[in-house]
Amino acid sequence: MFKKVILALVFIAAGVLIGKYFLGNSQTTVMPSPNNLYRTVSSGDDAKSLNRAFSGKIHEVKNGDLIMDAVRSAAPGDLIRVYPGTYKETVYIDKDDISFQGIIIEGEWPVLDGEKELNDAFLYSGNGIQIESFKIINYKGNGIMGQAGNNFVLRNNWIIDAGVYGIFPQFGKNGLIEHNVLSGIEDAAIYVGMCDNIDVLNNEVFGNVAGIEIENSRHCLVENNLAYDNTGGILAFITPGLPIKTTFDVIIRNNFITKNNHENFGAPGSIVSGIPPGTGILVMAADDVIIENNIISGNDNAGIIITDFANGGAEASNDPDSDPNPDRIIILDNFMIDNGNNPVGELKALMMTQFSTTGPDILAIGGGEGSTIRDVERYRTWGLGDFGTPEISTTQEIKSLLLDSPAQPREISKEDLGEMTYYGICSGCHAFDIRLIGVPTNVIQMIYKDNPQGIVDYINHPKNLREDYPEMPPQDYLSQEAKMAVAEYILALKK
Incomplete structure (x- = not known):
């Protein structure tokens, strides 16, 4: 029993140190060498399948720039470095092997602020995505959401009042979530769904x-x-x-x-x-x-x-x-x-x-x-x-x-596009006949019977028609082919 009490005190002290590191060390300056980035994603050798040496181009984003501009110009293997400042945007990542690194200088973080208008801070569907050292605040839906992306690392992020889920990988495989601080989330701070x-x-x-x-x-x-x-x-x-x-x-x-x-x-x-x-x-x-x-x-x-x-x-x-x-x-x-x-x-x-x-x-x-x-x-x-x-x-x-x-990255055929879109995007909020965040799928089927275009229109421009459910974010970033495929899949879905 004495040994257990000592262990408890050690663990409490460790917890206090974690909190001080993230929330109280205002003088920390993080400026790692580009040659050493991402060689090890975890202490020890237990994450071999996620270890990779940095090999691509560095894109630097400064206060006043758009992170999405860097994403558009990035290629697989590239690193996007984001410097302190406030960035009011949603970052969509549909490319593979893109790394995002927030630079913290003398306690100043790069901050993604949704101003309670935007749904997601980071939304990735690519494989091999790494996101670290960002402060994410005031989003309506999710701080970081993954949609069927494999081999991800989400680390050292500070996510406060970011909506329904703080960190939410959905339908992903082989991922590491470590050293993040999350608070004020109205469902789950860290939500590992169908992974x-x-x-x-x-x-x-x-x-x-x-x-x-x-x-x-x-x-x-x-x-x-x-x-x-x-x-x-x-x-x-x-x-x-x-x-x-x-x-x-x-x-x-x-x-x-x-x-x-x-x-x-x-x-x-x-x-x-x-x-x-x-x-x-x-x-x-x-x-x-x-x-x-x-x-x-x-x-x-x-x-x-x-x-x-x-x-x-x-x-x-x-x-x-x-x-x-x-x-x-x-x-x-x-x-x-x-x-x-x-x-x-x-x-x-x-x-x-x-x-x-x-x-x-x-x-x-x-x-x-x-x-x-x-x-x-x-x-x-x-x-x-x-x-x-x-x-x-x-x-x-x-x-x-x-x-x-x-x-292995998911290879989605034309025949599987509707099913995989439903798995990776829709099913996180819509179960078949039980309430999650969104309306059950069988209710959607009744509303839009024989009308897949109606679902597509709603995906592009959702309206909050029910007071007992939160507003659905638009999914208009999806291709027209994916939107129609998932609409048809939803209408055909059975238990």
């Missing part, structure tokens, strides 16, 4: 609805992050009705997850709006999730919640291809203290049946099988009656879940 082989490392997330969210994604490592003052700290779950039906092989390890008691300010009706304040870790319907060596403290509802669709608020979907139960969850050694002081909602009622006003460290409710816990007597638990003893004691030998070599 594979992603490492989420050393980030600081606070003051959001969800801190870090692994949704319908596989082979993800969430490690050494600091998650505090969110509604929910770290989530791994399945949203039914999406094209990718599973979440599995997720390691949540060595994180500091404390006092995630923020009121829930998510969009009414969305899945995250149902997250109860005071949730440290939430696992819903995901399989093969390992929770190890985290410091989980001061979360007023519960430290860890493991649940199925019915008890997790996703019962509205009839998706037959999404298994509603969490299976084979493994809880190893974690330091848990001072959780459950003020349970809310159904958990509060459940604890009252046990003549208790205190919530558990670990709650399992609903279906699922094959789950295990190491040294269960260390924790206050409820619902773990059929949990066995795990066959493993640690995952520390697993250094990364990135690929050993780069993922």
